Amino acid sequence: MQASPPSPPSPLAAGRYPEGGLAFPHRDLLAIADLPPWEILYLLDEAEQWVELNRQKVKRDERLAGLTIINAFFENSTRTLLSFEIAGKRLGADVVNMHAAQSSVKKGETLIDTALTLNAMRADAIVIRHASSGAVRLIADKVDCPVLNAGDGSHEHPTQGLLDALTIRTAKGRVEGLKIVICGDVLHSRVARSNILCLTTLGAQVRVCAPPALMPAGIEAMSVTAFHDFDAALDGADVVMMLRLQAERMQGQFIPSPREYRHLYGLTLDRLARAAPDALVMHPGPMNRGVEIDSHVADLAGRSWITRQVEMGVAIRMACLDVLTRRGRGVEGWT
Ligand code: NCD
Numbered sequence: 001m002q003a004s005p006p007s008p009p010s011p012l013a014a015g016r017y018p019e020g021g022l023a024f025p026h027r028d029l030l031a032i033a034d035l036p037p038w039e040i041l042y043l044l045d046e047a048e049q050w051v052e053l054n055r056q057k058v059k060r061d062e063r064l065a066g067l068t069i070i071n072a073f074f075e076n077s078t079r080t081l082l083s084f085e086i087a088g089k090r091l092g093a094d095v096v097n098m099h100a101a102q103s104s105v106k107k108g109e110t111l112i113d114t115a116l117t118l119n120a121m122r123a124d125a126i127v128i129r130h131a132s133s134g135a136v137r138l139i140a141d142k143v144d145c146p147v148l149n150a151g152d153g154s155h156e157h158p159t160q161g162l163l164d165a166l167t168i169r170t171a172k173g174r175v176e177g178l179k180i181v182i183c184g185d186v187l188h189s190r191v192a193r194s195n196i197l198c199l200t201t202l203g204a205q206v207r208v209c210a211p212p213a214l215m216p217a218g219i220e221a222m223s224v225t226a227f228h229d230f231d232a233a234l235d236g237a238d239v240v241m242m243l244r245l246q247a248e249r250m251q252g253q254f255i256p257s258p259r260e261y262r263h264l265y266g267l268t269l270d271r272l273a274r275a276a277p278d279a280l281v282m283h284p285g286p287m288n289r290g291v292e293i294d295s296h297v298a299d300l301a302g303r304s305w306i307t308r309q310v311e312m313g314v315a316i317r318m319a320c321l322d323v324l325t326r327r328g329r330g331v332e333g334w335t
Contacts, residue, residue: 017042020333024323028140028147031156032197040201043319044166050315051170054090064093067124067325072114073150074100074130079285079310080150080159084127087317093124111135112142119143125325128152133190146324154188154249160284161194163316165202167309168239171280176203181233181275183209183265184243184292187216188250191284192243196222209233211265213254214245230265234274241282242267242293258291267293272303280305 017023017038024039032040053059069088073081081097088095098118109117111130115138118126125146128136133153140147151157169175180199186192186208199206200223208219209227219226227233234240245255255261272279281297281304289295298304326334 021327021335027324027327028149029158029320029324030137030140030147030149032158032161032194032201033156035158035201037201040162040165040198043162043316043323044169046323047162047166047312047315047319050087050090050318051166051312053318054311054314059090060092061090062092063322063329064088064091064124064325067093067329068122069093069095069125069127069321070098070118070121070123071095071127071150072098072100072118072129074128074135075151077129077150079313080129080157083310083313084148084150084317084321086314087321090314091318091321093321111138115139115142119145124328125321145328148320148324151190154190154193154246156194156197157190157284158194158198159313159316159320160191161198162320163309163313164191164195164241164282164284165198166312166316167282167305168199168204168280170308170312171305172238175199178204178238179207179236179276180204180239180241181207181209181237182241182243183230183233183267185214185245185254186210186219186243187214187254188246189243195241196224200224207233207237209265211255211261230271231274234271237275237279239280239282240267240272240275241284242287243284244286244288244292258288262291266291267297269294269296269300272297272300279303282306282309284309 023042071081071084085095123145127148127150128139129150130136130152133155136149136152149156149158165175182192182195196206206224207227208224209230212228215226283293283306287293287298289298
């Protein structure tokens with residue numbers, strides 16, 4: 001275990017966000033690393049109205065009517081793709097999904113040519129997931145509309161960081177000052193990176209826990225405390241966020257066996273007892289039950305917020321699509 005790093009500055013010290021377009025002065029949403037505290041808070045606050053709408057019988061707002069959103073997914077996805085599609089449709093947009101497996105990408109088309117093709121179709125926003133870190137920024141440089149990063153390699157997954165912060169804020173009333181453990185394959189996880197950036201920016205005390213082979217070198221520079229001993233990391237934690245082993249990004253053997261991994265790093269009911277009595281259990285999905293998380297914990301009523309994360313995901317993506325298309329829609333104060 002390393003010595004605790006100094007606490008990050010309080011986001012409240014930065015004050016509330018400015019008015020209109022200055023509240024979110026970016027064309028794209030590529031990385032949490034690009035966002036100061038008040039821009040994160042702005043998106044979380046905007047998402048609250050969509051949590052409400054999504055609980056109504058009729059879940060419909062027409063502000064994106066006539067707009068075309070393209071979801072270009074070059075990697076598999078269930079939650080992220082579906083929630084971006086639902087988000088766009090609930091705001092009235094026409095949403096088109098491009099699956100790389102059925103596209104010309106399989107015929108050898110370059111990423112840039114695919115980007116130029118999507119651009120020529122005059123999309124009003126493009127949502128991209130790609131296996132290579134940095135690929136989404138590359139596409140953003142080639143197109144004329146807002147681009148949203150739905151996960152690029154092991155780099156970032158900004159809407160996941162935002163939805164997790166919203167879930168924690170909803171459950172606990174705040175993020176600042178909470179002890180949050182992120183445990184699992186931190187090395188390959190874009191979810192871990194975006195969460196670390198988002199939660200430390202909002203003033204949480206983040207502890208990361210992983211076997212030595214799955215811990216990025218120099219992680220302490222991200223204002224977190226690193227642990228290899230999961231029991232020690234859990235001590236008094238307010239939130240426990242579990243990560244999947246990202247086997248698709250591993251070349252070679254990173255863990256002795258799933259059984260051994262569960263023994264040291266799996267979240268069981270016994271282990272959860274080391275955290276605060278009201279600690280939240282979170283997981284971005286997809287879960288490998290019986291490996292990083294036991295079914296009893298994943299389904300623990302009142303403590304597991306895993307399905308609430310999915311609910312918050314739709315609201316966050318509605319907020320991001322709304323905010324990023326405001327300039328294009330000529331919304332007053334955003335032009
Ligand atoms: C994550 C992803 O794709 O990065 N899933 C998600 O978006 N909910 C995490 C994972 O695949 O393990």
